[in-house]
Amino acid sequence: MLRIKNLESGYGRLKVLKKVTMHIGAGEIVTIIGANGAGKTSLLRTVSGLIRVRSGEILFDMRDVGNLPPEKIVFRGCSLVPEGRQLFGPMTVRENILLGAYPRFRKKDGDGVRDDIERIYAIFPRLRERERQLAGTLSGGEQQMLAIARALMARPKLIMMDEPSMGLAPLVIKDIFSIITRLREEGNTVLLVEQNAKAALAIADRGYVLETGRIIMEGTAEDLLSNRDVQRAYLGRDLDAEEKM
Amino acid sequence: MLRSGACARSACSRSLHEERTKDLEFFFQYLVAGITYGTIYAIVAIGFNIIYNATGIINFAQGEFVMLGGMTAVTLHRFMPLPAAILGAVVLTTIVGAIIEIAFIRWLRRPSVLRMIVITIALSILIRETALHIWGESVRSLPYFTGSSMTSFQWGGVYVSPQILWVIGIGVFVVAALGAFFNLTMLGRQMRACSANRDAARLCGINAGNMVTLSFMISAAIGALGGCIICPITYVQYDSGTPLAIKGFTVAILGGLGNSTAAVGAGMILGILESFSIWVLPAAYKEVIAISILLLILFVRPSGIFGSAEAARLKDF
Numbered sequence: 001m002l003r004i005k006n007l008e009s010g011y012g013r014l015k016v017l018k019k020v021t022m023h024i025g026a027g028e029i030v031t032i033i034g035a036n037g038a039g040k041t042s043l044l045r046t047v048s049g050l051i052r053v054r055s056g057e058i059l060f061d062m063r064d065v066g067n068l069p070p071e072k073i074v075f076r077g078c079s080l081v082p083e084g085r086q087l088f089g090p091m092t093v094r095e096n097i098l099l100g101a102y103p104r105f106r107k108k109d110g111d112g113v114r115d116d117i118e119r120i121y122a123i124f125p126r127l128r129e130r131e132r133q134l135a136g137t138l139s140g141g142e143q144q145m146l147a148i149a150r151a152l153m154a155r156p157k158l159i160m161m162d163e164p165s166m167g168l169a170p171l172v173i174k175d176i177f178s179i180i181t182r183l184r185e186e187g188n189t190v191l192l193v194e195q196n197a198k199a200a201l202a203i204a205d206r207g208y209v210l211e212t213g214r215i216i217m218e219g220t221a222e223d224l225l226s227n228r229d230v231q232r233a234y235l236g237r238d239l240d241a242e243e244k245m
Numbered sequence: 246m247l248r249s250g251a252c253a254r255s256a257c258s259r260s261l262h263e264e265r266t267k268d269l270e271f272f273f274q275y276l277v278a279g280i281t282y283g284t285i286y287a288i289v290a291i292g293f294n295i296i297y298n299a300t301g302i303i304n305f306a307q308g309e310f311v312m313l314g315g316m317t318a319v320t321l322h323r324f325m326p327l328p329a330a331i332l333g334a335v336v337l338t339t340i341v342g343a344i345i346e347i348a349f350i351r352w353l354r355r356p357s358v359l360r361m362i363v364i365t366i367a368l369s370i371l372i373r374e375t376a377l378h379i380w381g382e383s384v385r386s387l388p389y390f391t392g393s394s395m396t397s398f399q400w401g402g403v404y405v406s407p408q409i410l411w412v413i414g415i416g417v418f419v420v421a422a423l424g425a426f427f428n429l430t431m432l433g434r435q436m437r438a439c440s441a442n443r444d445a446a447r448l449c450g451i452n453a454g455n456m457v458t459l460s461f462m463i464s465a466a467i468g469a470l471g472g473c474i475i476c477p478i479t480y481v482q483y484d485s486g487t488p489l490a491i492k493g494f495t496v497a498i499l500g501g502l503g504n505s506t507a508a509v510g511a512g513m514i515l516g517i518l519e520s521f522s523i524w525v526l527p528a529a530y531k532e533v534i535a536i537s538i539l540l541l542i543l544f545v546r547p548s549g550i551f552g553s554a555e556a557a558r559l560k561d562f
């Protein structure tokens with residue numbers, strides 16, 4: 001579905017991504033883990049068109065989308081749930097959801113949108129209760145749900161999520177992750193970026209480890225979970241201490 | 246209308262009682278005049294706000310749209326009936342608005358505020374000089390939309406010209422129509438989304454660049470419409486845009502930049518203050534009022550009197 005080859009990009013003179021190569025197959029949950037500043041957000045922003053590609057290519061559904069602006073990439077079926085939610089704060093919950101469906105209105109699928117809003121409200125009942133509330137006044141968890149809902153309204157083939165668990169209480173994180181699993185069961189493809197590597201690898205099929213802009217490791221979720229380096233660096237296990245005991 | 250009020254005052258021989266009622270009549274006379282001007286100021290201010298919300302820039306050429314609307318309508322009216330001339334003027338000015346955005350604004354990536362101020366002021370000078378070239382210095386006017394200055398009717402002793410009703414009526418219509426557009430249509434929501442969070446709007450598939458062009462077109466259109474409706478009362482000349490831009494800007498700041506509902510209230514405040522100032526101050530001071538208010542607000546409460554203390558948004562200005 002998504003194939004990235006030797007991708008490089010950055011900000012001004014700063015090169016952040018260095019020869020990143022990865023792929024995501026239809027129906028998979030793939031996770032990217034990495035420390036702060038590794039370039040995870042930059043990678044998602046580049047794929048979604050917010051940052052220009054310096055070199056390398058991004059193939060989405062076999063077609064090059066490397067130089068398309070974000071508004072075109074969404075129409076191809078690739079949506080981003082951005083880091084920090086980025087909702088339309090002064091607009092209502094319902095308006096945020098409607099705007100997410102904008103590509104569908106353009107494709108004259110207004111009826112489908114109405115059904116999908118119901119579907120979304122079934123997944124996130126809280127949003128239905130707060131339909132008329134301004135998005136900026138929602139709680140952090142509700143905002144994250146709305147950000148996911150908004151991206152889903154475009155009916156993307158691939159949904160990319162940037163740290164959906166950030167700043168949320170453990171119970172809410174559990175909700176969000178069970179929703180991601182549910183999305184896959186419904187046939188969606190998910191690219192998940194997480195600080196919370198353990199939780200991400202628990203629901204993912206495969207994962208990549210990004211470090212200072214390079215992919216340093218890749219494998220199935222189980223492999224990564226049992227890998228000693230990954231455990232030490234990202235899962236917070238102190239293996240040396242454990243061995244001494 | 247103001248002028249007729251002033252002569253009526255000296256003409257009467259009065260008893261004390263008459264003087265009281267006369268004063269009351271003057272009061273309403275000035276009030277009506279203030280509301281009329283206030284409506285126009287509000288329309289110009291809303292034009293500022295629409296572009297500000299879409300781009301974060303202040304378009305100092307906003308007053309020129311008003312002037313262009315009036316001037317074009319006067320010229321077109323020579324060849325066609327008034328409604329068609331007004332429609333034509335609005336459409337042409339809208340096109341000018343689009344051209345300005347596409348030619349001068351669109352290709353700038355993240356321009357600094359200072360640069361935008363310089364550019365829009367330059368545009369305003371450019372439009373004014375072009376207007377001078379096309380139309381010369383003569384003062385022009387449209388006829389009253391209905392009736393004439395003679396047919397102003399008396400309303401409890403207050404002279405109200407039919408044009409004033411047109412101004413207020415169309416002003417109310419513009420505000421209501423814009424409210425419906427921004428809150429109820431998908432296109433209006435797209436524009437609000439772009440101003441709330443541009444990147445997020447693009448991630449929803451919205452073409453943010455086109456929304457900016459649209460904001461210039463809407464601002465130009467309502468500015469031109471304002472120019473047409475006020476033209477029979479105030480007349481129009483190649484340089485009549487600038488004072489309106491200052492007033493409109495004052496009103497926009499007074500109401501809090503970007504807040505169009507508040508701009509209506511602020512417009513009324515400025516219009517009525519100006520109008521009553523003639524009562525207590527020499528007429529020459531009328532023009533000073535707007536500037537004084539502007540400076541006062543900028544010093545004391547830059548978020549505007551109705552502002553939600555969102556001063557942070559003003560910081561980069």
Ligand SMILES: Nc1ncnc2c1ncn2[C@@H]1O[C@H](COP(=O)(O)OP(=O)(O)OP(=O)(O)O)[C@@H](O)[C@H]1O
Pocket residue numbers: 011014016034035036037038039040041042043083195
């Ligand atoms: N707008 C920007 N301008 C300049 N440099 C930036 C910008 N955004 C990010 N960077 C730099 O790019 C690098 C990668 O940042 P990025 O946000 O992609 O990291 P991340 O992996 O998402 O980190 P985190 O886990 O903290 O979200 C960092 O060194 C950061 O300082």
Ligand SMILES: [Mg+2]
Pocket residue numbers: 040041042083162163
């Ligand atoms: Mg990040």
